[in-house]
Amino acid sequence: MKKLSFGKLALPIYAVLAMVFLLTPIAYTIMFSFNDSTRSNTVWEGFTLRHWAQVCNRQDVCDAVTNSIVIGVISTIFATILGTALAIALVRYSFRARSLVSLSLFLPMATPEVVLGAGLAGLFFNAGVGAGMTTIIIAHVMFCLSFVVVTVKARVQTLDPTLEEAGADLYANPRQVFRKITLPLLMPGIISAALLSFALSFDDFIITYFNSGSVTTFPKYIYVAAARGVPAEANVIASAVFMLAIFIVLATQIRGAIKRSKLAKS
């Protein structure tokens, strides 16, 4: 009997410990955004809101974040459009190059970042293209594309094709079917793909480092600053982004749960 009750508790306790392990450095990072430190942010020196109130006192941190946001938004738009088209084609149509397309989408995910970064940097170098914002964006679209396809594909697979057929039966032309039926139904998948793509782009360091030239992104800023100590302002930015992202995810989930319970009632 005793053994049984222990067995029942073991997994939940384990899960809680695993969560604590996963979340400890996050809590640490957020906590140290409130640290009353001046130069290096390694020892706790008391609570302050100073860094939150005046993030852009560190102009270099703010510039880096601005670059990262611009890069993230532009790369996400391109990757989402290209990736959604590919996902629809892969699920909906049979064509001869299917396995070739699948393979060329899988390979970038199976390639280590240093290889992608060095390869692109070599290509730009040989072509005489100077590294900067454009080369970073080109690189980000490339590695985000496959992840967009994977995410949107999962959504296309759950889509009922008879809905589109019904639209066509009611004299909607293919363009109207796509705009009024397919696209709205795919939207949740496309939005999560875009969020994932932005998150990947915003946090990418290795590929960016090889192709950035003199442009500094947020991760590159942290990497370079790590040698002499990262200022608390970087923690402020990271904590703010984290809270915003968690809020978006939770809001989507709660909305989904409410929708489902409404559907279940009716």
Next chain:
Amino acid sequence: MAFAAFGGGAPAKDNSTKRKGGPIVLVLILPGLIYLGLFFMTPLLSLLVTALESPDPSGAIGAYLYDLNFGNFATVVTQYMPQIIRSFGYAFAATVFALAISYPLAYFIGVKLRGSPLIQRLLLTLVIAPFFISFLLRTIAWKQLLSDNSGFVALLHNLHILAPTSYFIGTDAAVIFGLTYNFIPFMTLPLFTNLERLDIRFLEAASDLYANPRKVFRKITLPLSMPGIISGTLLTFIPIAGDYVNASRDFLGSSKTSMIGTMVEADFLQNWNYPSASALSVLLMALILIMVTFYVRRSGTEDLL
């Protein structure tokens, strides 16, 4: 696959009828395919070409001539053997640890919490929470939490696990620890998407037939979750083998923990030794492709995407 769990909705249930595609397929796939051709395939080929170059006779730094110099590969293998062994050793160890930590967690979330979808969603959100905060800052957080004057190191000293004059940060163990931590979500997600769909009636049938829990796990749960284990190990092993941030001196490593990526970065960005950096990249890619081919043969590309 793994990232469907990111919020893409219900697990994939393929109810699509495949239509013969005409010109519409070309419109849908060509832009993406051309993009990958230009900025994924071409760079890989350019790496291969650069890997065969020799120094320019003029002796100018950073100038090279193409001349089928296969010797570059022999040079990097002998010169960087410790880094090659370290990269794959770290990747192997961290993947095994990540699997050992993730499997019970994914099982708990995917199987035990089926009755309470709200808690299930919440825990899943917490598993992916690390994705939303800079992994460089999280790694720096560990560096400070486990630093030389931390309680953790004092404990190791008191328990005589560490000699009084040695510390944790900068060791192989610290790098493996950081790699394991950073890649756990990449292992947990595919395991979860797989275990979420595990039919518990099989487990019940097995125990009805007098299989003990251990046997049920070995004969039913484990074989059924193999696809999840395969994509999880690929998603962790590959990026770990190419990572060099955790092993960097400013993060959890030291000069004694350099990996393949460290050398590629140094050769490419600091020494301008493009042939060496390229040969090393090609070697890393080749070793990983061999591994992936082995896996793909067993599971098929369709499953991986």
